[in-house]
Structure formats: C-alpha cells, structure tokens
Amino acid sequence: MGKAVSKKGEQPSVDKTNFETLNGFTGYHLKRATNLMMSDLNATLKPFELRLLSYTALVLIVDNPRIRMSQLAAAMDVERPNMVVIVDALEGRELISRQRLETDRRAYALNITLAGRSLYEKATVAVRGHEERLTRQLDAQTRDKVIEAMKLILKIGGVAHT
Amino acid sequence: MGKAVSKKGEQPSVDKTNFETLNGFTGYHLKRATNLMMSDLNATLKPFELRLLSYTALVLIVDNPRIRMSQLAAAMDVERPNMVVIVDALEGRELISRQRLETDRRAYALNITLAGRSLYEKATVAVRGHEERLTRQLDAQTRDKVIEAMKLILKIGGVAHT
DNA sequence: AATATTGGTTATCAATCATAACTAATTATC
DNA sequence: GATAATTAGTTATGATTGATAACCAATATT
Numbered sequence: 001m002g003k004a005v006s007k008k009g010e011q012p013s014v015d016k017t018n019f020e021t022l023n024g025f026t027g028y029h030l031k032r033a034t035n036l037m038m039s040d041l042n043a044t045l046k047p048f049e050l051r052l053l054s055y056t057a058l059v060l061i062v063d064n065p066r067i068r069m070s071q072l073a074a075a076m077d078v079e080r081p082n083m084v085v086i087v088d089a090l091e092g093r094e095l096i097s098r099q100r101l102e103t104d105r106r107a108y109a110l111n112i113t114l115a116g117r118s119l120y121e122k123a124t125v126a127v128r129g130h131e132e133r134l135t136r137q138l139d140a141q142t143r144d145k146v147i148e149a150m151k152l153i154l155k156i157g158g159v160a161h162t
Numbered sequence: 163m164g165k166a167v168s169k170k171g172e173q174p175s176v177d178k179t180n181f182e183t184l185n186g187f188t189g190y191h192l193k194r195a196t197n198l199m200m201s202d203l204n205a206t207l208k209p210f211e212l213r214l215l216s217y218t219a220l221v222l223i224v225d226n227p228r229i230r231m232s233q234l235a236a237a238m239d240v241e242r243p244n245m246v247v248i249v250d251a252l253e254g255r256e257l258i259s260r261q262r263l264e265t266d267r268r269a270y271a272l273n274i275t276l277a278g279r280s281l282y283e284k285a286t287v288a289v290r291g292h293e294e295r296l297t298r299q300l301d302a303q304t305r306d307k308v309i310e311a312m313k314l315i316l317k318i319g320g321v322a323h324t
Numbered sequence: 325a326a327t328a329t330t331g332g333t334t335a336t337c338a339a340t341c342a343t344a345a346c347t348a349a350t351t352a353t354c
Numbered sequence: 355g356a357t358a359a360t361t362a363g364t365t366a367t368g369a370t371t372g373a374t375a376a377c378c379a380a381t382a383t384t
Contacts, residue, residue: 017237018225022218025289026297026305027199033312034196035239036319037189056184063180070331075179077197079373084333106331106380127187135188137314142307143188149308150195152299157198232362241342246364268349268362 037134044130048123049093053078055127057086058112058120061096066109068101095119199296206292210285211255215240217289219248220274220282223258228271230263257281 022028038052045055053076060075061067067075073083087110090096095116098108112120135143184190200214207217215238222237223229229237235245249272252258257278260270274282297305 017222017229017233019222019237020225021221021286022225025293026309027196027203027293029309029312030192030196030199032321033315034189034192036316036321037192040319041189059183060179060181063182063184067179068331071179075181080332081334081374082372104331104381108332124183131187131189134315134318137318138311142311145304146308146311147188147191149300149304150191153195153296154198156296156299157202159194159198230362242363243343243365244341266350266362270363 040130040134041127044126045123048119048126050119050123053086054090055123057083057090058095058116058123061110062112062117062120065111066099068107069110070107072110090116202292202296203289206288207285210281210288212281212285215248216252217285219245219252220257220278220285223272224274224279224282227273228261230269231272232269234272252278 042051045051048055050058056076057072060072064071064075069083069087070080072087073080076083078086087096087098091098093115094113097111097113099111101107101109138146204213207213210217212220218238219234222234226233226237231245231249232242234249235242238245240248249258249260253260255277256275259273259275261273263269263271300308
C-alpha cells in the first residue's frame, strides 16, 4: 500500500523491484537469512575441508562418543546411504574411527580421533567467529528470542529432539 | 557441562542424542526452522502445481508488472538459465505472458494472465494459512522482532534490496 | 527354526544449481 | 558510421545434492 511503484500501476517496472508481498512472509526472511548464513558457514569451513554436513557429523560425534551411524543419520536428518559417504570421508581422513560394537556386531561405534578433535576445535573456533560476525548486530536478548522463536516453529511442525 | 551424557563420558551413547554444541549455534536453529517451513510451504503449494521458485516468480510478476526476465532472475537470486525453465513452465500453463519490449527487442516484459492472477490469489491464501499455522505461537511482536533480526543479518552479509 | 527387522552398504536416479557457449539486439568506442 | 563490447535470453551440459531400491549380515520376533 502506498509504495513507490504507484502511479497508475502498469509502467515498465525496471530499476526498483517491488518486494511488497514477499516481505510480508516470515518464511521469506528466514530463508534469505539462512541462505546467507549457510553460504558463509560453508566458506568458513572450506579451509578445514569441511562442509555443513561433515562438520555437523564431527560435532555430534564429539558430543556423543560411540554414537552409531544410524543414530547419527537420524540426528542429522540425513538418509543412511548419504551418511555412509560422509562417514567414509571423515574416516578416510582419520578424523573419526569406526569400531564394531561387541553388543551388536552389525553396528559401528563412531569416535573422534586425536586429529579429528584437533580439527574440530579449530573449526569450531572459526564457526563461532562466523556466528559472531553475522549476528553481531543482534543483542543477546534478541538472539535468544530468535532461537526461542525457531524452537516454537519446530515444535508446531512436530519436530522432536533438543 | 552438566548434561545427561555425563558419567565418565565413554559409554554407548544410544537413545538420547546430545545436541549441546549445535544448540549453541543460531544458524543451526535458523536452518532447522527454515527447512521445516520450506518443506511445509512446498506441500502447501503442491495442490496448485507450484513450487517455491515458481510461486515466488508469480508473486514478483504480480507485484512488478512488465518485469524483465533478467530482473526477475536477479530479484530471485537465480541464474538466468534456470529462470528460463521456470518462466517457460509458467508460460506453458498460460499463467504469465512474454511480451517483446518495443524499447529493447532483446527483452521480454512478463505479465500475469487472468488465470495466473486467479491461481496467484488462491495460492497466496494457502501460503498465508501456512504462515499462520507455523508462526501461530509467535505473538506479533516476536514475529516482527524475528523479521528485523533477519534483515540485520542480511545487512551484515551485504545483501541489498528491500 | 523360520520370519521379520535393523545397521550398514552399494548402485542408481531425480532434482537442483551452476557454467560455457551461442544468437540477437543494443550500447560504446574510435 | 563501422567495429567492438555488452546485455537479454537461450541451449546444452555438468557438478552436486538428496532420495530410493535392493542387498548382506546380524539381531530380534514368533
């Protein structure tokens, strides 16, 4: 209403694009900010030869020693076949180790290696820097409110965990 | 810190997964909520045979009559070759029309058709319902705070527009 | 013991997204 | 005003991502 494009309403529409309707959608803003953050995150992780999913796997393995692959896949919301290639790559770089479980010889217990922990720590410093950089303008209270809002959305959507 | 996994720190780690580190990242929560919203949005648009990008294109064409394809691609942050297939599909369904510009005969002016506007209106009602459903738990003030926060993040990242 | 289920794997396929190269039209340069 | 450079749209293609089907071995179920 009362926007710049006014004046009759049927001229070329070059230069300024009108985002009126899209701007009314919360999801639009969420998606754009998230795209930016994911893109910056991947750039942040590139020096460590990690990507969103491989880094997330590292984090979860550090926080959950001896986690099984299927549990990791569920936690990351990734199909098992895709989990295999992520784990293969991390194991190939000797950042994590697979260990057969004695209690269930189908499954592997995943553990972080020394090299893996070292990379995890360096990468996490970088990721915290990335977060700090991109959310610097938000005061702590706003940031917490945002996180709470995201949790509410997830709860409504019936996504469990946390 | 004082979490459930405690006790020595090297047992199976089945059942409960520890998301401690990930939970500390704003980007993690943003991405999860956004994934949920995009998934629900696509489900919402399916009955109209629209997807995120085709719906966004419709919206921008409605809000910007006679917009050119390249401007639309820039506004949507989509590569031009990919824009072509989106526009082709919409034109194939006669939801939009291509019109050669007299002033620049390389370019097309995109316009919504009657059928396109009708579908746009129905789809937008559904999308508003989807937004309402997923953000119902957020009071208006919180929702606005979230949107402002997203805009701040985008500003830091150097993303223009709006 | 026979059957079903689960953890992990392989192969494969669909969808998404980006890149290179082209034509036609316009703009810039000399 | 001819030549070169750029722009709008297109085509073809390739890389990457994510999902599905089918399989083996081990465990759980009946």
